[in-house]
Amino acid sequence: MNYRNVTVAGSGVLGSQIAYQTAFKGFHVSVYDINDESLEKAKERIMALKPRYQADLGASEADVNAAYDRMTFSSDLSRATAEADLVIEAIPEVVQMKKDFYRELGAAAPEKTIFATNSSTLLPSQFAEETGRPEKFLALHFANEIWRNNTAEIMKHPGTDMDVFHEVIEFAKAIGMVALPLHKEQPGYILNSLLVPLLEAAQMLLIREVADPETIDKTWMVATGAPLGPFAILDVVGINTAYNIGHAKAQVTGHDEYKKVAELLKSEYIDKNKLGRATGEGFYTYPNPSFADPDFLKS
Structure with missing residues:
Protein backbone atom coordinates (compact mmCIF):
# COMPACT_ATOMS: atom_id res chain seq x y z
CA MET A 1 0.00 0.00 0.00
CA HIS A 183 -17.23 -9.45 0.68
CA LYS A 184 -20.65 -8.83 -0.87
CA GLU A 185 -22.55 -5.63 -1.57
CA GLN A 186 -25.05 -4.82 1.13
CA PRO A 187 -27.16 -1.64 1.19
CA GLY A 188 -26.21 0.10 4.43
CA TYR A 189 -23.16 -2.11 4.99
CA ILE A 190 -23.11 -3.63 8.48
CA LEU A 191 -23.45 -0.49 10.59
CA ASN A 192 -26.33 1.13 8.76
CA SER A 193 -28.10 -2.19 8.21
CA LEU A 194 -28.43 -2.15 11.99
CA LEU A 195 -28.70 1.60 12.61
CA VAL A 196 -31.01 2.88 9.84
CA PRO A 197 -34.02 0.75 10.88
CA LEU A 198 -33.67 2.17 14.39
CA LEU A 199 -33.56 5.77 13.14
CA GLU A 200 -36.45 5.19 10.73
CA ALA A 201 -38.56 3.60 13.46
CA ALA A 202 -37.94 6.61 15.71
CA GLN A 203 -38.97 9.04 12.95
CA MET A 204 -42.13 7.04 12.27
CA LEU A 205 -43.06 7.18 15.94
CA LEU A 206 -42.61 10.95 15.78
CA ILE A 207 -44.72 11.63 12.68
CA ARG A 208 -47.43 9.27 13.96
CA GLU A 209 -47.46 11.48 17.08
CA VAL A 210 -46.85 8.50 19.36
CA ALA A 211 -44.27 10.38 21.43
CA ASP A 212 -41.85 13.31 21.28
CA PRO A 213 -38.12 12.94 20.49
CA GLU A 214 -37.00 13.18 24.12
CA THR A 215 -39.38 10.45 25.27
CA ILE A 216 -38.37 8.17 22.39
CA ASP A 217 -34.68 8.71 23.14
CA LYS A 218 -35.18 8.26 26.87
CA THR A 219 -36.94 4.94 26.25
CA TRP A 220 -34.05 3.63 24.15
CA MET A 221 -31.36 4.87 26.52
CA VAL A 222 -32.96 3.53 29.71
CA ALA A 223 -33.97 0.17 28.24
CA THR A 224 -30.70 -0.64 26.44
CA GLY A 225 -28.05 1.36 28.29
CA ALA A 226 -27.14 3.15 25.05
CA PRO A 227 -25.35 6.50 25.50
CA LEU A 228 -27.50 8.18 22.80
CA GLY A 229 -31.06 7.80 21.59
CA PRO A 230 -32.02 7.80 17.90
CA PHE A 231 -32.78 11.54 17.69
CA ALA A 232 -29.48 12.42 19.37
CA ILE A 233 -27.81 10.15 16.79
CA LEU A 234 -29.67 11.94 13.98
CA ASP A 235 -28.22 15.21 15.25
CA VAL A 236 -24.73 13.72 14.92
CA VAL A 237 -25.45 12.27 11.46
CA GLY A 238 -26.91 15.60 10.34
CA ILE A 239 -30.49 16.49 9.42
CA ASN A 240 -29.54 17.05 5.76
CA THR A 241 -28.39 13.45 5.45
CA ALA A 242 -31.54 12.16 7.15
CA TYR A 243 -33.64 14.28 4.79
CA ASN A 244 -31.81 13.07 1.67
CA ILE A 245 -32.33 9.44 2.70
CA GLY A 246 -36.00 9.97 3.59
CA HIS A 247 -36.70 11.96 0.42
CA ALA A 248 -35.06 9.30 -1.76
CA LYS A 249 -37.07 6.53 -0.09
CA ALA A 250 -40.29 8.50 -0.56
CA GLN A 251 -39.56 8.79 -4.28
CA VAL A 252 -38.62 5.13 -4.71
CA THR A 253 -41.36 3.58 -2.58
CA GLY A 254 -44.15 6.16 -2.84
CA HIS A 255 -44.64 5.53 0.89
CA ASP A 256 -46.65 8.40 2.37
CA GLU A 257 -44.91 8.21 5.76
CA TYR A 258 -41.45 8.64 4.23
CA LYS A 259 -42.83 11.72 2.47
CA LYS A 260 -44.12 13.08 5.80
CA VAL A 261 -40.73 12.49 7.43
CA ALA A 262 -38.95 14.35 4.61
CA GLU A 263 -41.44 17.24 4.77
CA LEU A 264 -41.04 17.52 8.55
CA LEU A 265 -37.25 17.54 8.38
CA LYS A 266 -37.31 20.15 5.60
CA SER A 267 -39.84 22.57 7.10
CA GLU A 268 -39.06 22.32 10.81
CA TYR A 269 -35.32 21.76 10.73
CA ILE A 270 -33.47 22.41 7.46
CA ASP A 271 -35.40 25.58 6.58
CA LYS A 272 -34.70 26.88 10.10
CA ASN A 273 -30.99 25.96 9.93
CA LYS A 274 -31.45 23.35 12.64
CA LEU A 275 -29.10 20.86 11.02
CA GLY A 276 -27.93 19.04 14.14
CA ARG A 277 -24.75 19.37 16.14
CA ALA A 278 -22.99 21.11 13.23
CA THR A 279 -25.19 24.23 13.64
CA GLY A 280 -25.76 23.98 17.40
CA GLU A 281 -29.38 22.89 17.11
CA GLY A 282 -31.36 20.00 15.68
CA PHE A 283 -33.68 17.86 17.73
CA TYR A 284 -31.64 19.11 20.70
CA THR A 285 -29.77 22.34 21.44
CA TYR A 286 -25.98 22.23 21.87
CA PRO A 287 -23.52 22.36 23.56
CA ASN A 288 -25.77 21.37 26.48
CA PRO A 289 -28.45 19.01 25.14
CA SER A 290 -31.12 17.85 27.56
CA PHE A 291 -30.14 14.18 27.13
CA ALA A 292 -26.75 14.98 28.71
CA ASP A 293 -28.40 16.22 31.89
CA PRO A 294 -27.86 13.72 34.74
CA ASP A 295 -31.59 13.88 35.52
CA PHE A 296 -32.68 13.07 31.93
CA LEU A 297 -32.91 9.32 32.56
CA LYS A 298 -34.64 9.63 35.90
CA SER A 299 -38.38 9.26 36.32
Whole structure:
Protein backbone atom coordinates (compact mmCIF):
# COMPACT_ATOMS: atom_id res chain seq x y z
CA MET A 1 0.00 0.00 0.00
CA ASN A 2 1.85 3.07 -1.31
CA TYR A 3 -0.81 5.72 -0.80
CA ARG A 4 0.63 9.04 0.38
CA ASN A 5 -1.64 11.62 -1.24
CA VAL A 6 -5.36 11.45 -0.57
CA THR A 7 -8.14 13.68 -1.90
CA VAL A 8 -11.42 13.96 -0.02
CA ALA A 9 -14.21 15.17 -2.29
CA GLY A 10 -17.01 16.77 -0.30
CA SER A 11 -16.22 18.79 2.80
CA GLY A 12 -19.38 18.43 4.86
CA VAL A 13 -19.45 17.14 8.42
CA LEU A 14 -18.08 13.67 7.71
CA GLY A 15 -15.94 14.67 4.73
CA SER A 16 -14.13 17.18 6.91
CA GLN A 17 -13.60 14.55 9.58
CA ILE A 18 -12.25 12.00 7.09
CA ALA A 19 -9.85 14.58 5.69
CA TYR A 20 -8.53 15.67 9.08
CA GLN A 21 -8.18 12.13 10.44
CA THR A 22 -6.22 11.14 7.34
CA ALA A 23 -3.93 14.15 7.69
CA PHE A 24 -3.55 13.49 11.43
CA LYS A 25 -2.15 10.06 10.56
CA GLY A 26 0.54 11.57 8.33
CA PHE A 27 -0.98 11.62 4.85
CA HIS A 28 -1.03 14.65 2.57
CA VAL A 29 -4.69 15.55 2.04
CA SER A 30 -6.37 17.71 -0.58
CA VAL A 31 -9.93 18.73 0.24
CA TYR A 32 -12.20 19.39 -2.75
CA ASP A 33 -15.59 21.07 -2.82
CA ILE A 34 -17.64 22.91 -5.41
CA ASN A 35 -16.85 26.47 -4.31
CA ASP A 36 -14.68 28.53 -1.98
CA GLU A 37 -17.59 29.26 0.37
CA SER A 38 -17.99 25.53 1.08
CA LEU A 39 -14.25 25.22 1.63
CA GLU A 40 -14.21 28.10 4.12
CA LYS A 41 -16.92 26.34 6.12
CA ALA A 42 -14.86 23.17 5.96
CA LYS A 43 -11.83 24.99 7.37
CA GLU A 44 -13.97 26.18 10.28
CA ARG A 45 -15.20 22.63 10.93
CA ILE A 46 -11.67 21.27 10.81
CA MET A 47 -10.29 23.95 13.11
CA ALA A 48 -13.03 22.98 15.58
CA LEU A 49 -11.77 19.39 15.50
CA LYS A 50 -8.38 20.33 16.94
CA PRO A 51 -9.56 20.67 20.57
CA ARG A 52 -11.63 17.47 20.18
CA TYR A 53 -8.48 15.55 19.22
CA GLN A 54 -6.62 17.09 22.15
CA ALA A 55 -9.39 16.24 24.62
CA ASP A 56 -10.36 12.80 23.28
CA LEU A 57 -7.03 11.48 22.02
CA GLY A 58 -4.53 13.37 24.14
CA ALA A 59 -2.99 14.93 21.03
CA SER A 60 -0.59 17.82 21.55
CA GLU A 61 -1.04 21.26 20.04
CA ALA A 62 1.89 20.51 17.76
CA ASP A 63 0.19 17.30 16.59
CA VAL A 64 -3.10 18.95 15.66
CA ASN A 65 -1.40 21.89 13.97
CA ALA A 66 0.88 19.61 11.95
CA ALA A 67 -2.17 17.68 10.74
CA TYR A 68 -3.80 20.87 9.49
CA ASP A 69 -0.56 21.91 7.78
CA ARG A 70 -0.67 18.69 5.73
CA MET A 71 -3.99 19.79 4.19
CA THR A 72 -4.73 21.87 1.10
CA PHE A 73 -8.11 23.09 -0.19
CA SER A 74 -9.30 23.53 -3.76
CA SER A 75 -12.49 24.02 -5.76
CA ASP A 76 -10.67 22.88 -8.93
CA LEU A 77 -11.12 19.10 -9.25
CA SER A 78 -8.15 18.57 -11.57
CA ARG A 79 -5.88 20.47 -9.22
CA ALA A 80 -7.28 18.74 -6.13
CA THR A 81 -6.66 15.27 -7.60
CA ALA A 82 -3.43 15.93 -9.52
CA GLU A 83 -1.28 13.84 -7.12
CA ALA A 84 -4.01 11.64 -5.65
CA ASP A 85 -3.33 7.99 -4.94
CA LEU A 86 -6.83 7.70 -3.49
CA VAL A 87 -9.98 9.83 -3.76
CA ILE A 88 -12.61 9.40 -1.06
CA GLU A 89 -15.98 10.75 -2.22
CA ALA A 90 -18.23 12.16 0.52
CA ILE A 91 -20.81 14.19 -1.42
CA PRO A 92 -24.58 14.14 -0.70
CA GLU A 93 -26.63 10.94 -0.98
CA VAL A 94 -28.20 11.85 -4.33
CA VAL A 95 -27.74 9.25 -7.09
CA GLN A 96 -27.61 11.59 -10.09
CA MET A 97 -25.26 13.97 -8.29
CA LYS A 98 -22.86 11.12 -7.60
CA LYS A 99 -23.06 9.80 -11.17
CA ASP A 100 -22.29 13.25 -12.57
CA PHE A 101 -19.43 13.66 -10.13
CA TYR A 102 -17.82 10.33 -11.01
CA ARG A 103 -17.91 11.11 -14.72
CA GLU A 104 -16.10 14.37 -13.99
CA LEU A 105 -13.69 12.72 -11.56
CA GLY A 106 -12.84 9.91 -13.98
CA ALA A 107 -11.78 12.46 -16.56
CA ALA A 108 -9.83 14.62 -14.08
CA ALA A 109 -7.89 12.16 -11.91
CA PRO A 110 -4.65 10.40 -12.89
CA GLU A 111 -4.92 6.84 -14.20
CA LYS A 112 -3.29 5.46 -11.03
CA THR A 113 -5.94 6.90 -8.70
CA ILE A 114 -8.23 4.61 -6.71
CA PHE A 115 -11.78 5.86 -6.08
CA ALA A 116 -13.78 5.11 -2.93
CA THR A 117 -17.30 6.18 -2.03
CA ASN A 118 -18.31 6.93 1.55
CA SER A 119 -21.99 6.59 0.62
CA SER A 120 -24.07 5.48 3.59
CA THR A 121 -26.90 3.79 1.72
CA LEU A 122 -25.96 3.42 -1.96
CA LEU A 123 -23.98 0.61 -3.61
CA PRO A 124 -20.68 1.05 -5.48
CA SER A 125 -22.06 -0.95 -8.43
CA GLN A 126 -24.54 1.91 -8.99
CA PHE A 127 -21.64 4.18 -9.98
CA ALA A 128 -18.92 1.80 -11.18
CA GLU A 129 -19.58 2.41 -14.88
CA GLU A 130 -19.48 6.20 -14.44
CA THR A 131 -16.00 6.06 -12.87
CA GLY A 132 -14.43 4.73 -16.07
CA ARG A 133 -12.28 2.47 -13.86
CA PRO A 134 -14.64 0.02 -12.12
CA GLU A 135 -11.79 -2.29 -11.10
CA LYS A 136 -10.31 0.59 -9.06
CA PHE A 137 -13.56 1.52 -7.33
CA LEU A 138 -15.16 0.38 -4.08
CA ALA A 139 -16.85 1.68 -0.93
CA LEU A 140 -15.05 2.94 2.18
CA HIS A 141 -17.58 3.89 4.83
CA PHE A 142 -16.85 5.71 8.08
CA ALA A 143 -18.93 6.48 11.16
CA ASN A 144 -19.44 10.01 12.43
CA GLU A 145 -16.90 11.29 14.98
CA ILE A 146 -14.38 9.18 13.11
CA TRP A 147 -11.53 9.72 15.59
CA ARG A 148 -13.55 8.01 18.34
CA ASN A 149 -15.98 5.78 16.45
CA ASN A 150 -13.17 4.41 14.31
CA THR A 151 -14.87 1.87 12.09
CA ALA A 152 -14.07 1.60 8.39
CA GLU A 153 -16.28 -0.69 6.34
CA ILE A 154 -14.61 -1.67 3.07
CA MET A 155 -17.11 -3.05 0.55
CA LYS A 156 -16.22 -4.21 -2.95
CA HIS A 157 -18.53 -4.61 -5.91
CA PRO A 158 -18.28 -7.60 -8.28
CA GLY A 159 -15.80 -5.77 -10.55
CA THR A 160 -13.40 -4.51 -7.87
CA ASP A 161 -9.83 -5.77 -8.24
CA MET A 162 -8.95 -7.82 -5.14
CA ASP A 163 -5.54 -6.13 -4.87
CA VAL A 164 -7.33 -2.77 -4.63
CA PHE A 165 -9.69 -4.22 -2.00
CA HIS A 166 -6.77 -5.34 0.17
CA GLU A 167 -4.87 -2.08 -0.37
CA VAL A 168 -7.81 -0.03 0.90
CA ILE A 169 -8.14 -2.33 3.93
CA GLU A 170 -4.48 -1.56 4.73
CA PHE A 171 -5.07 2.16 4.18
CA ALA A 172 -7.99 2.10 6.64
CA LYS A 173 -5.73 0.56 9.25
CA ALA A 174 -3.04 3.15 8.50
CA ILE A 175 -5.39 6.01 9.40
CA GLY A 176 -6.30 4.43 12.72
CA MET A 177 -9.48 2.60 11.77
CA VAL A 178 -10.74 -0.85 12.70
CA ALA A 179 -11.00 -2.27 9.16
CA LEU A 180 -14.17 -4.27 8.51
CA PRO A 181 -14.16 -6.04 5.11
CA LEU A 182 -17.48 -6.81 3.39
CA HIS A 183 -17.23 -9.45 0.68
CA LYS A 184 -20.65 -8.83 -0.87
CA GLU A 185 -22.55 -5.63 -1.57
CA GLN A 186 -25.05 -4.82 1.13
CA PRO A 187 -27.16 -1.64 1.19
CA GLY A 188 -26.21 0.10 4.43
CA TYR A 189 -23.16 -2.11 4.99
CA ILE A 190 -23.11 -3.63 8.48
CA LEU A 191 -23.45 -0.49 10.59
CA ASN A 192 -26.33 1.13 8.76
CA SER A 193 -28.10 -2.19 8.21
CA LEU A 194 -28.43 -2.15 11.99
CA LEU A 195 -28.70 1.60 12.61
CA VAL A 196 -31.01 2.88 9.84
CA PRO A 197 -34.02 0.75 10.88
CA LEU A 198 -33.67 2.17 14.39
CA LEU A 199 -33.56 5.77 13.14
CA GLU A 200 -36.45 5.19 10.73
CA ALA A 201 -38.56 3.60 13.46
CA ALA A 202 -37.94 6.61 15.71
CA GLN A 203 -38.97 9.04 12.95
CA MET A 204 -42.13 7.04 12.27
CA LEU A 205 -43.06 7.18 15.94
CA LEU A 206 -42.61 10.95 15.78
CA ILE A 207 -44.72 11.63 12.68
CA ARG A 208 -47.43 9.27 13.96
CA GLU A 209 -47.46 11.48 17.08
CA VAL A 210 -46.85 8.50 19.36
CA ALA A 211 -44.27 10.38 21.43
CA ASP A 212 -41.85 13.31 21.28
CA PRO A 213 -38.12 12.94 20.49
CA GLU A 214 -37.00 13.18 24.12
CA THR A 215 -39.38 10.45 25.27
CA ILE A 216 -38.37 8.17 22.39
CA ASP A 217 -34.68 8.71 23.14
CA LYS A 218 -35.18 8.26 26.87
CA THR A 219 -36.94 4.94 26.25
CA TRP A 220 -34.05 3.63 24.15
CA MET A 221 -31.36 4.87 26.52
CA VAL A 222 -32.96 3.53 29.71
CA ALA A 223 -33.97 0.17 28.24
CA THR A 224 -30.70 -0.64 26.44
CA GLY A 225 -28.05 1.36 28.29
CA ALA A 226 -27.14 3.15 25.05
CA PRO A 227 -25.35 6.50 25.50
CA LEU A 228 -27.50 8.18 22.80
CA GLY A 229 -31.06 7.80 21.59
CA PRO A 230 -32.02 7.80 17.90
CA PHE A 231 -32.78 11.54 17.69
CA ALA A 232 -29.48 12.42 19.37
CA ILE A 233 -27.81 10.15 16.79
CA LEU A 234 -29.67 11.94 13.98
CA ASP A 235 -28.22 15.21 15.25
CA VAL A 236 -24.73 13.72 14.92
CA VAL A 237 -25.45 12.27 11.46
CA GLY A 238 -26.91 15.60 10.34
CA ILE A 239 -30.49 16.49 9.42
CA ASN A 240 -29.54 17.05 5.76
CA THR A 241 -28.39 13.45 5.45
CA ALA A 242 -31.54 12.16 7.15
CA TYR A 243 -33.64 14.28 4.79
CA ASN A 244 -31.81 13.07 1.67
CA ILE A 245 -32.33 9.44 2.70
CA GLY A 246 -36.00 9.97 3.59
CA HIS A 247 -36.70 11.96 0.42
CA ALA A 248 -35.06 9.30 -1.76
CA LYS A 249 -37.07 6.53 -0.09
CA ALA A 250 -40.29 8.50 -0.56
CA GLN A 251 -39.56 8.79 -4.28
CA VAL A 252 -38.62 5.13 -4.71
CA THR A 253 -41.36 3.58 -2.58
CA GLY A 254 -44.15 6.16 -2.84
CA HIS A 255 -44.64 5.53 0.89
CA ASP A 256 -46.65 8.40 2.37
CA GLU A 257 -44.91 8.21 5.76
CA TYR A 258 -41.45 8.64 4.23
CA LYS A 259 -42.83 11.72 2.47
CA LYS A 260 -44.12 13.08 5.80
CA VAL A 261 -40.73 12.49 7.43
CA ALA A 262 -38.95 14.35 4.61
CA GLU A 263 -41.44 17.24 4.77
CA LEU A 264 -41.04 17.52 8.55
CA LEU A 265 -37.25 17.54 8.38
CA LYS A 266 -37.31 20.15 5.60
CA SER A 267 -39.84 22.57 7.10
CA GLU A 268 -39.06 22.32 10.81
CA TYR A 269 -35.32 21.76 10.73
CA ILE A 270 -33.47 22.41 7.46
CA ASP A 271 -35.40 25.58 6.58
CA LYS A 272 -34.70 26.88 10.10
CA ASN A 273 -30.99 25.96 9.93
CA LYS A 274 -31.45 23.35 12.64
CA LEU A 275 -29.10 20.86 11.02
CA GLY A 276 -27.93 19.04 14.14
CA ARG A 277 -24.75 19.37 16.14
CA ALA A 278 -22.99 21.11 13.23
CA THR A 279 -25.19 24.23 13.64
CA GLY A 280 -25.76 23.98 17.40
CA GLU A 281 -29.38 22.89 17.11
CA GLY A 282 -31.36 20.00 15.68
CA PHE A 283 -33.68 17.86 17.73
CA TYR A 284 -31.64 19.11 20.70
CA THR A 285 -29.77 22.34 21.44
CA TYR A 286 -25.98 22.23 21.87
CA PRO A 287 -23.52 22.36 23.56
CA ASN A 288 -25.77 21.37 26.48
CA PRO A 289 -28.45 19.01 25.14
CA SER A 290 -31.12 17.85 27.56
CA PHE A 291 -30.14 14.18 27.13
CA ALA A 292 -26.75 14.98 28.71
CA ASP A 293 -28.40 16.22 31.89
CA PRO A 294 -27.86 13.72 34.74
CA ASP A 295 -31.59 13.88 35.52
CA PHE A 296 -32.68 13.07 31.93
CA LEU A 297 -32.91 9.32 32.56
CA LYS A 298 -34.64 9.63 35.90
CA SER A 299 -38.38 9.26 36.32
